[in-house]
Amino acid sequence: MGFFLVDLKRTVTVAPRHLHAKIHDHAIHRLVTLVEGTTSGQYGYIISVVEVRRPLPPAVIQPGTGAALFALRYRALVFRPFVGEVLDGVVSTVTRHGVFVAVGPLRVFVSAKNVPGDMEYDESEQCYVSAVQGSEDRLEVNTPVRLRLVGMRRDATELAAVGTMHTDYLGSLG
Template identity: 35%
Template sequence: MFFYNALKHTIQLHPSFFGPNIVQHLELQLKQEVEGTCNGETGYIVKVMKVIDIGDGLIIPGGEGRAEFNMEYHAIVLKPFKGEVVDVIVTNVNKMGFFASYAPVEVFVSVHLLPVDYKFQPDSNPAEFVSPNGTTLVKGKKCRIRIVGTRVEANEIFAIGTMKEDYLGPFD
């Protein structure tokens, strides 16, 4: 799920950037440092939308003249939740299930969380799951799943999904 959050980050700036364009340099460095990163607490920072406050710069002792700025900003953040229904793209299929992704989140759907009628076809190339009505789960296929659990690490979020409910499964 996407959120619009207020966040804080500390930027260290080299003295060569002190001058009339210091604000632009700070905003650019903030975007370069935080966009695309993951924090287990807040989720994936997708986009910095607005800088709210640039604190007073404090010179770092022994830091070759560098200054530290505490910045507050608003950002769009992605964080998956248990029970959320998401559209994913299958990235890998094996006999244990399949891996899929939406944005930077990696999701695994176990063979035990697929509808009973889906069978793994070991002889097919590429590997796939096939249902009796001809629907396939193969790399690159779009699929709708429900997240049943998440695991948060320091800089990555993994999820477990299911297709064993109504209105879930592959689509075009």
């Protein structure tokens, strides 16, 4: 899986009303609030701040506002998927063009031609069902699936992926 610990930096602004004995605690809380759950195109999804380097650097007072600026160094747990990686997820949306699968914070599109070869879209039930006699396999909302990433797009604030379930051992896990 694409989970990594990375060392990062971020400047945090603390308003003048928080300039008291617990300013360092407030600066760390502000850092956690600002970065957890966000996306960095370079590093991936920032899941959690694991550690903030101590001692904290001295604050720089911003002229005109009186706010304190802290240049904090921290270690974070990030999720960064790679092309070719096999991941487990849950189907979140089904259309005739394919399915969207939620893999944690990542949303992966699997086109209709990349779902398992024996499955066809059923317009009446709005899901993919197996065309094999006696098989109960279905791809519908909330179905757990396994897929392989075949493409990724990274930009500053978002990761997008395309996947396939059209090979052995991939597809519905339910």
